[in-house]
Amino acid sequence: MKIRSKLSLLIITISIIPLILISVFSFYNYYSTVLENTENNILIQLQTQKEAIIKFFTPVKELTDYVSANLEKNGLNWMFQNFPNIVNSFSEIKYIYVVLQDGSFIVEPTSEIPKDYKPIESIWAQQAKKTDEIIITPLYIQPFTKLPTLTLAKGFVASSREGILGLDINYEAFKNIISNISYQSQINYIVDSDNNILVSTENNSDYFIPELKNDSGVISKNNEYVYYLKIPEFNWTIFSSINSQDIISQPLRNSLNIALLALIVIILAVILSIFFMRSITNPINKMKDKVNLIEQGNLNVDFDTSSNDEIGIISKELANMINKLKTTLGEVKETSSYIEKSSKELSTISIKLSKNNQDIMNKTEDIEKDLEDSAAFTEEVTSGVDEVARAAQGVSQDAQRLNEEAEETNKAAQEGSKTIEEIN
Template sequence: MFLKSIRGRITLIIAIILILFGAAVFFNIYSLIISNQGLESYKNLSDETSRISEIEMNFFEAALALKDYVIYYDAETQKNFLINISNIKDEFMNEASESTEIVNLRSYIVAYENLFNQIVDLNAEKENLIEQEFTKIADNLKQTISIFKENAQKNNVSTIVFYADSSLQIVDNIIYLSNMYFSSKSVGDKNNVLGAFNELDSQLLIMQYGLTSDDLRKLFTEMQAYVNDFKSVFIQIVETIESQEPIIQQMEEMRVEILDLLEEQRAELKVQQDTLGPTLIEENNTAIMLTIILTVIAFVVSIIMVIYLIRSITKPLTEFRNKINQFKEGDLTVDFESKSKDEIGQMANALSAMSKELRKSMSSIKGASEKVDNASIKLTKASQESRNNSEELKTQMDIIQTSAEETAGNVEEVTSGVDEV
């Protein structure tokens, strides 16, 4: 019943139009959400690529810092290395992925830092040996040789004095060559230092045969002990320095592996981007096309339904208007009855009922009018007869009047005659 009324049809059409356009808008919003999710995924991939590039840059800086550190062993270079490694760790903390490559990268970075810390510890040990032992032993050795030389001069042992001076020069040369080796860590500089130690041993061996007093022998023994300690500490320093080489080599191998893993991760991200990009474009184009199609369908259906609504209202109204015009012209036979159940149909049916009642009333009036006409005709005839009778009566009255006048004249004549009599 609701849909048979104009209001119901209008409401239904509006509801259908709203549903169609709502579906188009909803699909458009849904497409935008899906597109935004895809764009977010693509952005995440771009961020991951940027993060990998940032990690590569920090790792490159760390590798340069390592290279400088194993040359200069300065605190600033050490700090730069640790800062870059810390930045890499922070980048991994922001990494949401738990892929095998990322896990391996994290473990490699931690191992790389641990190896660097081992180098730092070995360098600290080396510096401690140089400052706390090597330098002190060298100073004590030089002081002992100087005292030994003075005693030799007192004992007038010129040969010992000569070799003592030569030993002092050799010790100074050992210190100089050692410092060169500590900086260069080259095998050649190390061999030069060892050669100088051998030369010093030769000098001591020669001086051993020229000892003429117990004081010289005692000082020589002390000097020989310092030389042995001096050489032993140098060997320890050499071992400390050379123990860094396999660590540095291991770090170099690890550097290559880390760079390979970063490159693999970058390549994987690039493949994902290359795959996701065209997919996003295709999905976006499809969503746009479907949205346009739904909008066009909604628009066309809306136009059709509006046209249907207009025609469903105007057509019966036009017919109703024409019938009313006929009715206005006096055609009481017009049938207003309608099969429609809407407001126009209800109004037409009401007017149809009214016209039927009006026709009945007109029929009754017509019957009464015919009766009045018949009565009027009879009354007219009776009136005519009455008028005729009145005319006859008038004629007779005129005759009577004339007779009366004549009688009155006769009476008057009689009276006059009587008077005369």
């Protein structure tokens, strides 16, 4: 693997891969944090809306009790005297009306009532007949206003005449309480104990109403998160549904920003890596070309030894090697010249020696011939010597014999002398 490839792999290992891992981890971590923060924020939002709803409906309920009690106490005349003031004094109230058993219907402010409208058969009247408590109807369209509304109703007996009191709330004001949203896909809605929709920020017929085990929490369904908070004061539950893509969009945008930043860093890293790779590979390539020249026998190359990095150190070592190689080759050349000169001298000497050897060989041949002649003469001399030796041996034997005879003569002389001495 070339250095360029190794450096590229190194850059990918130490920059790109960690950045990708950091981006993925950042997205996952941020997404988890966003989910947790979203749940906390939405539940806080629902809690605020719950308190606003209680604050909105509590006076209306108290007003309903107050009006029904006064109707029973003061009769129907009290109604005609006070209904206009009530509507003007309570912004939460849109209409206040009474229906009697005989079908009489009195409404304030005065409105045109459809001919086919039978208040006694309306949803608010039918529900109020079933209990002595105040009822709150689910959402419905008021026939004489053609507008969606909720009605608080309660039965009463005034001057021995049974009737039902109804108060239509200001639906837009009620809807405005839950209109505060944090996400584009967020839909807030309130349901009663029978899962009837009371109010919603969107006209949507497909509302998710799960079975609830806690007073508050979040439920994940398909591609949405549904947050809820119970309102036990009215036996209602307020929901907030948010598309998961809407929640993920923020961390996704942040992750994209991180990815963009990572991409910029990667591009810068690639640019810098190209610069650094060139700063490394270019000197190496130049060094390689010079080494090829050396391989071809050209020692007249100069290495750049100005840098203090590893490549500079290698260049210095190669420069030193070239200098030493030049010195060595100079010495070898000088030695070769000396050897050549010595060889010539040796050749001359060899020729002379060869000539001398030839002379010696000639003389040797003469000596050989003389030796052959000397050998014949030597044989004759040897024969004479043998004869002389034999003669000498004979002389020696004669001498030995003469010596023995002399000893005997001497012995005889000594004995004669001794005899003479004895005579004397």
